Amino acid sequence: MTSKSAAAAAQATVYGYPRQGRNRELKKAIEGYWKGRVTAGSLRDTAAALRRTNWQQLADAGVHEVPTGDFSLYDHVLDTSVMVGAIPARHRAAVEADSLDGYFAMARGTQDVAPLEMTKWFDTNYHYLVPELGPDTVFTPDSTKQVAELKEALALGLTPRPVLVGPITYLLLAKAAPGVAADFEPLTLLDRLLPVYAEVLADLRAAGAAWVQLDEPALVQDRTPAELNATGRAYRDLGGLTDRPQLLVASYFDRLGEALPVLAKTPVEGLALDFTGPAAANLDDLAAVGGLPGKRLLAGVVNGRNVWINDFEKSLSTLGTLLGLAGRVDVSSSCSLLHVPLDAAAERDIDPQIVRWLAFARQKTAEVVTLARGLAQGTDTIAAELAANRADLASRAGSAITRDPAVRARAAAVTATDGRRSQPYAQRAAAQRAHLGLPLLPTTTIGSFPQTTELRTARADLRAGRIDEAAYERRIEAEIREVISFQEKAGIDVLVHGEPERNDMVQYFAEQLTGYLATQHGWVQSYGTRYVRPPILAGDISRPEPMTVRWTRFAQSVAGRPVKGMLTGPVTMLAWSFVRDDQLLGETARQVALALRDEVNDLEAAGTSVIQVDEPALRETLPLRAADHAGYLAWATESFRLSTSGVRPDTQIHTHMCYAEFGDVLQAIDDLDADVISLEAARSHMQVAAELAVAGYPREVGPGVYDIHSPRIPGADEAAALLRKGLEAIPGERLWVNPDCGLKTRGWTEVRASLENLVTAARTVRAEI
Numbered sequence: 208m209t210s211k212s213a214a215a216a217a218q219a220t221v222y223g224y225p226r227q228g229r230n231r232e233l234k235k236a237i238e239g240y241w242k243g244r245v246t247a248g249s250l251r252d253t254a255a256a257l258r259r260t261n262w263q264q265l266a267d268a269g270v271h272e273v274p275t276g277d278f279s280l281y282d283h284v285l286d287t288s289v290m291v292g293a294i295p296a297r298h299r300a301a302v303e304a305d306s307l308d309g310y311f312a313m314a315r316g317t318q319d320v321a322p323l324e325m326t327k328w329f330d331t332n333y334h335y336l337v338p339e340l341g342p343d344t345v346f347t348p349d350s351t352k353q354v355a356e357l358k359e360a361l362a363l364g365l366t367p368r369p370v371l372v373g374p375i376t377y378l379l380l381a382k383a384a385p386g387v388a389a390d391f392e393p394l395t396l397l398d399r400l401l402p403v404y405a406e407v408l409a410d411l412r413a414a415g416a417a418w419v420q421l422d423e424p425a426l427v428q429d430r431t432p433a434e435l436n437a438t439g440r441a442y443r444d445l446g447g448l449t450d451r452p453q454l455l456v457a458s459y460f461d462r463l464g465e466a467l468p469v470l471a472k473t474p475v476e477g478l479a480l481d482f483t484g485p486a487a488a489n490l491d492d493l494a495a496v497g498g499l500p501g502k503r504l505l506a507g508v509v510n511g512r513n514v515w516i517n518d519f520e521k522s523l524s525t526l527g528t529l530l531g532l533a534g535r536v537d538v539s540s541s542c543s544l545l546h547v548p549l550d551a552a553a554e555r556d557i558d559p560q561i562v563r564w565l566a567f568a569r570q571k572t573a574e575v576v577t578l579a580r581g582l583a584q585g586t587d588t589i590a591a592e593l594a595a596n597r598a599d600l601a602s603r604a605g606s607a608i609t610r611d612p613a614v615r616a617r618a619a620a621v622t623a624t625d626g627r628r629s630q631p632y633a634q635r636a637a638a639q640r641a642h643l644g645l646p647l648l649p650t651t652t653i654g655s656f657p658q659t660t661e662l663r664t665a666r667a668d669l670r671a672g673r674i675d676e677a678a679y680e681r682r683i684e685a686e687i688r689e690v691i692s693f694q695e696k697a698g699i700d701v702l703v704h705g706e707p708e709r710n711d712m713v714q715y716f717a718e719q720l721t722g723y724l725a726t727q728h729g730w731v732q733s734y735g736t737r738y739v740r741p742p743i744l745a746g747d748i749s750r751p752e753p754m755t756v757r758w759t760r761f762a763q764s765v766a767g768r769p770v771k772g773m774l775t776g777p778v779t780m781l782a783w784s785f786v787r788d789d790q791l792l793g794e795t796a797r798q799v800a801l802a803l804r805d806e807v808n809d810l811e812a813a814g815t816s817v818i819q820v821d822e823p824a825l826r827e828t829l830p831l832r833a834a835d836h837a838g839y840l841a842w843a844t845e846s847f848r849l850s851t852s853g854v855r856p857d858t859q860i861h862t863h864m865c866y867a868e869f870g871d872v873l874q875a876i877d878d879l880d881a882d883v884i885s886l887e888a889a890r891s892h893m894q895v896a897a898e899l900a901v902a903g904y905p906r907e908v909g910p911g912v913y914d915i916h917s918p919r920i921p922g923a924d925e926a927a928a929l930l931r932k933g934l935e936a937i938p939g940e941r942l943w944v945n946p947d948c949g950l951k952t953r954g955w956t957e958v959r960a961s962l963e964n965l966v967t968a969a970r971t972v973r974a975e976i
């Protein structure tokens with residue numbers, strides 16, 4: 208095909224769509240089913256109606272080929288485990304008794320059986336259920352769900368494209384089942400898995416699928432030669448089948464890199480590539496391999512995971528270049544629209560001018576369709592859309608919201624010394640010891656105390672106007688008094704106020720910072736029926752007034768021991784929000800850091816001697832490719848230091864992270880230059896402490912001795928044993944005693960007993976050194 212006829216044939220599609228429905232109908236139906244209020248039949252009806260609405264919306268918008276099979280009652284990776292028959296032994300009876308209940312048992316566990324482990328889907332905030340495989344795994348095909356959803360779409364007269372998690376990504380995301388040696392490599396099961404995919408593909412073909420999309424996002428990460436070989440083999444095998452639909456291998460979230468030439472050489476009929484952000488490198492890479500002659504290219508030019516409108520001219524220029532590089536070019540979102548909210552038009556509280564800068568799933572769909580039309584029929588056919596797009600981009604670029612001269616001047620004036628404490632650690636440590644007068648093995652907690660129903664009700668009452676601000680504040684003060692008095696009685700050394708006033712550790716700050724937007728309906732699936740509404744970093748960030756000083760000061764006024772100030776760090780503020788796409792992440796992080804720096808300094812001025820800046824997202828925000836790590840870690844650590852280095856040497860800076868394995872960020876943790884770091888460690892028997900010691904970490908460490916992810920109360924002996932283990936790695940002068948993480952999800956009864964035991968353990972072990 209010439210590039211002109213390739214253009215004329217350009218079509219619009221997306222890789223997947225949000226599942227929840229306008230009013231989160233899916234969440235309500237599923238949770239209703241769990242509570243026994245909704246029947247299985249009615250849950251299935253709701254799900255089918257949502258799929259129909261989604262497809263109809265896509266088709267009405269002008270999408271030519273609709274994705275099917277991407278819908279899920281919980282998670283698409285779990286659906287893939289069902290499709291290939293990888294049901295863990297412990298769940299088999301439940302699945303055989305009732306496939307729906309068995310499915311939810313795998314997702315959530317039951318009283319007697321543990322669920323599958325859950326973890327983050329690449330660098331998004333979506334979580335999938337980790338497949339559990341072993342050398343004895345037997346795969347059996349079950350194409351029921353895929354075939355049924357395909358047929359539903361066909362019955363509506365649509366052109367469906369079933370979406371499956373590809374076999375390589377499926378295996379690379381899997382881990383050794385319990386009881387299987389941890390070094391078991393699931394990819395060794397590829398030969399057993401491929402025939403199952405072959406059968407599913409044949410079933411889909413028989414049911415009427417012309418194309419099937421196989422998602423292989425794992426290929427945008429650094430892969431070993433063996434993994435690349437396996438990839439080539441898998442797609443040569445599947446491509447060599449006679450009874451199959453045409454195959455489209457989809458990649459997203461980053462550039463395909465070395466996997467691109469491998470896939471290009473296989474007989475699959477199409478590839479989908481991401482051309483947004485750093486993945487735009489796919490364009491040069493594609494040219495370098497000589498394009499995809501005779502193949503279909505799905506060009507992901509509309510960013511599927513941020514909330515901003517597309518730059519049509521830029522996309523059309525990319526698409527124009529791509530026309531010469533493939534047999535057929537279609538236009539798509541860069542990934543499934545699962546990662547963005549449904550409809551920006553529902554946001555009535557956001558300034559209509561700003562709403563015009565936003566594109567959620569519906570708006571992104573319209574963008575894809577417009578671009579495909581422009582490509583196929585000429586840009587004069589989209590003249591009105593182009594003009595509107597140009598005007599909206601100009602309005603955003605020129606707005607006082609996105610360009611605050613004071614914020615920009617301050618960020619530009621930052622020097623290296625601003626990001627450095629005035630004294631080196633050893634001197635600071637001595638000053639802090641003198642100032643704080645803490646015992647050996649000081650005890651503390653990570654910040655939050657139980658978020659009780661009463662607290663949530665008080666917040667809802669305030670929002671609904673049932674109570675006034677003063678009544679709400681009295682309620683919070685009462686809670687703080689209780690939290691402080693409990694900690695003092697329990698004998699904890701460094702106290703916290705308990706964070707009762709915070710709905711969420713990011714949202715609470717986002718609501719108070721200028722430049723952040725909150726949405727009313729911007730729900731995005733985090734996992735299963737849990738949806739979050741990430742705030743939007745829309746403009747330059749500034750802090751109109753102190754955010755936490757009032758409550759910290761109040762807590763200190765009723766406490767006889769130091770109360771720790773509690774803030775969320777710049778990396779986490781970015782990681783759990785939608786970020787700007789019109790400036791480097793590091794610039795946004797620097798603006799947030801400067802706002803936090805003022806807060807840290809204000810806390811110190813208000814008499815706070817210990818200030819914790821949480822960075823639980825430091826590691827999860829690591830770019831997918833190792834080559835990009837250093838650049839990220841440079842701005843990430845710089846922004847943390849910028850927020851924390853304006854204090855006196857005798858003010859102690861803490862940080863906290865919720866993970867037990869951090870080999871790849873060890874150096875970065877050192878670069879934060881925090882005086883004390885607390886980490887998750889209880890389940891891994893203080894392994895972090897050992898790793899830090901081996902790496903020569905010079906500062907103070909609080910490896911958690913209380914696993915807060917379980918309602919179980921750790922005994923004092925157990926905590927003491929963990930502390931002794933910690934002491935093998937970290938000397939007593941530098942070891943802290945604390946739980947793994949905040950206590951907001953726990954109940955008071957467990958928390959009371961657990962913390963009392965923790966103090967007893969600290970006292971016992973103190974006496975031994």
Ligand code: GLN
Nearest residue numbers: 653654655821823949950
């Ligand atoms: N300070 C926060 C809390 O205790 C930290 C939460 C977190 O690490 N995710 O809740």
Ligand code: ZN
Nearest residue numbers: 864865948949
């Ligand atoms: Zn934590």
